[in-house]
Structures are given as structure tokens and as C-alpha cells.
Amino acid sequence: AKSKGINVKKIDNIFVVLIAIIVMISIRWIGILLINSLLILPAAASRNVANNMRKYHLFAVLFSLFSGLTGLIISYYFNVGAGPMIVIISGIIYFVTLLIKRKMEKKRVLTGDRPTGRLHIGHYFGSLKTRVEMQESGKYDPYILIADVQALTDNFNNPDKVRKNVREVMMDYLSVGLDPQKTTIYIQSMIPEVAELTVFYSNLVTISRLQRNPTVKTEIAQKKEIFGESVTYGFLGYPVSQAADITAFEGALVPVGEDQLPLIEQCKEIVRKFNSIYGETLIEPEAVLSNSKRIKGLDGNEKMGKSLGNAIYLSDSPEIITQKVMSAVTDPNRIRKDDKGNPDICMVAYYHNLFSTQEEYKTVCEECRAGERGCVACKKQLANNIIEFLKPIREKRKYYEERPELVDKLLMEGTEKARKTAAQTMKKIKKAMKLDYFE
Ligand code: TRP
Numbered sequence: 001a002k003s004k005g006i007n008v009k010k011i012d013n014i015f016v017v018l019i020a021i022i023v024m025i026s027i028r029w030i031g032i033l034l035i036n037s038l039l040i041l042p043a044a045a046s047r048n049v050a051n052n053m054r055k056y057h058l059f060a061v062l063f064s065l066f067s068g069l070t071g072l073i074i075s076y077y078f079n080v081g082a083g084p085m086i087v088i089i090s091g092i093i094y095f096v097t098l099l100i101k102r103k104m105e106k107k108r109v110l111t112g113d114r115p116t117g118r119l120h121i122g123h124y125f126g127s128l129k130t131r132v133e134m135q136e137s138g139k140y141d142p143y144i145l146i147a148d149v150q151a152l153t154d155n156f157n158n159p160d161k162v163r164k165n166v167r168e169v170m171m172d173y174l175s176v177g178l179d180p181q182k183t184t185i186y187i188q189s190m191i192p193e194v195a196e197l198t199v200f201y202s203n204l205v206t207i208s209r210l211q212r213n214p215t216v217k218t219e220i221a222q223k224k225e226i227f228g229e230s231v232t233y234g235f236l237g238y239p240v241s242q243a244a245d246i247t248a249f250e251g252a253l254v255p256v257g258e259d260q261l262p263l264i265e266q267c268k269e270i271v272r273k274f275n276s277i278y279g280e281t282l283i284e285p286e287a288v289l290s291n292s293k294r295i296k297g298l299d300g301n302e303k304m305g306k307s308l309g310n311a312i313y314l315s316d317s318p319e320i321i322t323q324k325v326m327s328a329v330t331d332p333n334r335i336r337k338d339d340k341g342n343p344d345i346c347m348v349a350y351y352h353n354l355f356s357t358q359e360e361y362k363t364v365c366e367e368c369r370a371g372e373r374g375c376v377a378c379k380k381q382l383a384n385n386i387i388e389f390l391k392p393i394r395e396k397r398k399y400y401e402e403r404p405e406l407v408d409k410l411l412m413e414g415t416e417k418a419r420k421t422a423a424q425t426m427k428k429i430k431k432a433m434k435l436d437y438f439e
Contacts, residue, residue: 109134110251110285112145112188115165116155119172120311121390122295122304125354130255130290132177142183143249143418146170146411149189150242153235154219154226170407172314175397180410186418187411188245193422197244200433202237204273205266210236215262243267246285248422255288278432295354300329300347315397318387325351325383330375331368337375341368348379355385 111131113119119128134140146169151162166187173185188194210216216239220231227235242263246254247270254264264287271282296302297310304311312324328348334341343349343365352361360381367373400407430436 106141107252108250109140109142109253110246110249111255112147114147114151115162115169116151117306118168118313118315120313125295128176135182144185145188147188150238153238154223170411171397171400174400175393180414184414184417186415190415191419191422193426194244194248197248198241201240201243201270204270205240213239213262239263239266243270247282248425250283250425251285253288254285255290281428281432298328314393321387322383325379338371340371343368348382352382355389
């Protein structure tokens with residue numbers, strides 16, 4: 001299927017060039033600009049550049065003007081025919097634009113979250129910060145899905161929770177600086193192609209392979225109270241649906257936490273199997289482990305999580321933050337203020353390292369070890385720094401909280417854009433699977 005596609009494209013290009021030469025010879029002058037624009041078009045006619053299409057067309061027009069004029073000038077100077085000269089120059093320009101286009105093709109980055117709760121500072125340092133940096137670098141074409149269908153796999157009996165949190169998560173995204181103009185943010189359930197793909201992929205995965213998936217295995221063990229003795233078909237199969245999430249958008253890079261690696265591996269297996277049966281169609285994604293650290297909970301637990309009740313949310317008010325910090329776990333051997341403390345086992349010191357300046361952190365540790373610092377004062381200082389750190393996020397969030405229609409509008413627009421992308425991929429997939437009946 002792939003080689004066929006390439007041939008058709010090649011024929012298209014040759015066709016355009018032939019017409020160009022004929023027109024050029026017959027109308028010369030006027031034809032030149034027109035022809036050069038035509039020559040550029042096949043180069044521009046590629047997906048992935050959608051974001052930059054306008055910029056690209058501008059380039060194309062400028063280049064065609066440039067090549068036409070250069071061809072003419074050279075032909076007059078050296079007294080050679082304008083026709084062949086323009087063809088040569090146009091050819092060169094054409095390849096230059098191809099090179100530019102390749103540079104402008106940004107790698108598609110795809111990732112997402114289950115909307116089961118508001119996001120906390122663990123999410124911020126673990127993934128949101130990197131996402132904003134990637135977005136701002138301008139080197140990628142980022143997509144972020146709010147995985148409501150996946151959230152339902154273990155919250156099927158709580159649709160209100162999922163629905164509510166779709167908007168909460170969107171507000172968290174917006175408040176940390178994800179910009180819908182640069183990052184396509186969409187709702188998973190509103191992309192029917194993903195559900196369709198999940199069905200197609202389900203033929204390419206065995207039940208025992210899913211049962212062996214380490215992430216799924218751990219989660220099933222943790223969710224006995226939801227699933228009882230036998231896990232649902234939907235939950236066991238969510239890696240298949242996640243493979244559809246990624247491939248429906250031709251996601252090349254997938255930034256995730258370590259716990260998600262088995263899911264990306266499963267996706268790769270599906271892609272390889274698909275390609276070997278139906279022909280090279282899908283792109284194998286690559287997981288990107290963020291180098292940012294996992295944030296420990298206020299209670300000292302290795303993980304900050306909503307279910308663990310040890311998290312500071314991006315949307316927490318200053319009062320709540322202070323209250324939470326006051327309950328953070330400190331060195332248990334430190335009872336009186338002048339006892340010598342060990343900041344290495346104190347969560348307050350740990351957070352000072354994240355939210356306070358390096359000097360402040362050093363002073364905290366030194367004074368703590370010397371028994372010159374009271375825990376209460378130390379916590380108050382930390383709480384203030386966290387409050388200050390989260391201030392711009394909290395203010396931005398408030399802006400969106402007061403404008404629910406705007407949040408909905410942004411979600412709708414992102415979803416609409418995502419649907420177009422998924423529909424394009426789906427077309428290729430259906431063709432490969434010979435399901436393109438009336439095309
Ligand atoms: N499983 C991910 C999580 O729990 C969320 C998710 C759904 C996702 N679809 C995805 C992540 C596709 C990356 C790519 O966090």
C-alpha cells in the first residue's frame with residue numbers, strides 16, 4: 001500500500017513538471033510565476049505541516065517569484081533560452097523548498113491524563129513542566145488527550161466524577177501554561193476513530209499477553225474492590241485502547257512516567273503486528289521518559305497521589321496549602337526545638353529543596369542539623385514559598401474558573417482539530433485493511 005502511494009505521488013510530480021515545461025515554452029513570461037507556484041505545490045501538499053501551512057505557502061510564493069526572476073535575468077545575461085534556464089532554477093528551488101518543508105515537519109508528541117482528579121505538584125514536576133517546555137520550544141506538534149474513556153475503565157460506575165474532572169484537568173492544563181494555540185488538547189471519547197481502531201487492534205493482541213502486562217497486572221491487583229474476582233474486558237483491554245490513542249494521531253514521541261513503559265511496549269507490538277499483516281502503515285512510537293523527578297508525598301510516601309491523600313493540588317488555596325504543610329512528616333527524633341535534626345528524612349526540607357532558593361535550602365539544612373531551627377517556623381516559611389510559587393498558576397486558574405464557557409470552547413476547538421487528524425490516519429488504516437469499500 002505504501003509503495004503504491006509513493007508512486008502515485010511521483011507521477012503527480014512528473015505530470016506537474018511536464019505541464020510546467022509545456023506552458024513555459026508557450027507563454028514564457030506570464031507562465032513563469034504560475035509554473036513555479038505549481039512546482040512548489042506538490043512539496044506543500046503534505047499533512048503534518050498543517051500547523052505551518054500558511055508560513056509554508058508564503059515561502060513557496062516568494063521562492064517561485066525568486067526563481068522566475070533569477071531564471072530570466074540569467075537567461076538574458078548569458079544569452080541562453082529563458083525556458084531551460086527557468087526549468088533548472090525552478091528545479092533547484094523545488095528541492096530547497098522540500099528541504100525547508102522537512103525542517104518544518106515537527107515531530108508529533110502525544111500524551112495524556114486520566115481525568116479522575118485535579119492535578120497536583122507531583123504532576124507539575126513530573127510531566128506538566130516538561131510539556132510546557134516542549135510546547136514553547138516550537139520543535140514539536142504536541143497533542144494532549146484527556147482520557148475519559150480510559151478513566152471509565154475503572155470508574156465506570158462513577159460517570160459524574162469523570163465528567164467533572166475533564167474540565168478540572170483542562171483548567172489545570174491552561175493554568176500551568178499549556179496553550180491551545182500550540183498544543184492540541186482534546187477529549188478522548190469524542191474521537192470515534194479511537195474506539196474504531198481499538199476494535200481493529202483487538203485482533204492483534206492475545207488475552208494472555210494483556211494479563212502479563214506488568215502495569216495492568218499491578219493495577220488489577222490494586223483494584224480488587226472494583227473488579228472482584230474477575231477483571232472486566234474493558235480494563236484488561238485498555239492497553240489496546242491506549243495504542244489506538246497513540247497511533248490514531250501518528251504519535252512519534254510519547255512522554256510518560258516509568259509506570260507507562262509496558263503500555264508503550266504493547267503499543268509497539270501492535271504496530272509491528274499491524275504493519276506485518278496489512279503493510280507498512282503505522283508509526284512505531286517512542287516513549288520519552290521525563291528526566292524530572294517523581295515527587296514524594298507530604299507523608300514521605302515515595303509517590304504523591306490523590307488516592308494517598310498526600311498531595312498539594314495546583315488549585316489548593318493558600319490556607320489549605322499552609323494546613324497541609326503543617327502536617328508534613330518531619331524527623332521523628334526531633335522533639336524539642338534545640339534537638340539536632342536530620343533534614344535528609346524530613347519532608348519539609350525535601351520540599352524546601354524544590355520550592356525555596358538554593359541558599360534558603362542550605363540554611364534550612366544547616367540550622368536544622370545544628371538544632372537552631374524550629375519545625376513550625378520552618379514549615380511556615382516553606383508554606384509561604386509554595387504559595388508564592390503557585391500564585392501565577394492559581395491566578396490563571398481562577399480566570400478560567402470564572403469562564404466555564406471559554407474552557408468548553410477551547411476543549412471543543414481542540415477536539416475538532418484532533419478529529420480531523422484522526423480521520424486522516426483512519427483513512428490510511430482502512431485502506432491498508434481493505435475496508436475502504438466505496439473509495
Ligand atoms: N495511561 C495514561 C495515564 O494513566 C493516560 C493515557 C491515556 C495516555 N492514553 C494515553 C498517556 C496515550 C500517553 C499516551 O497516565
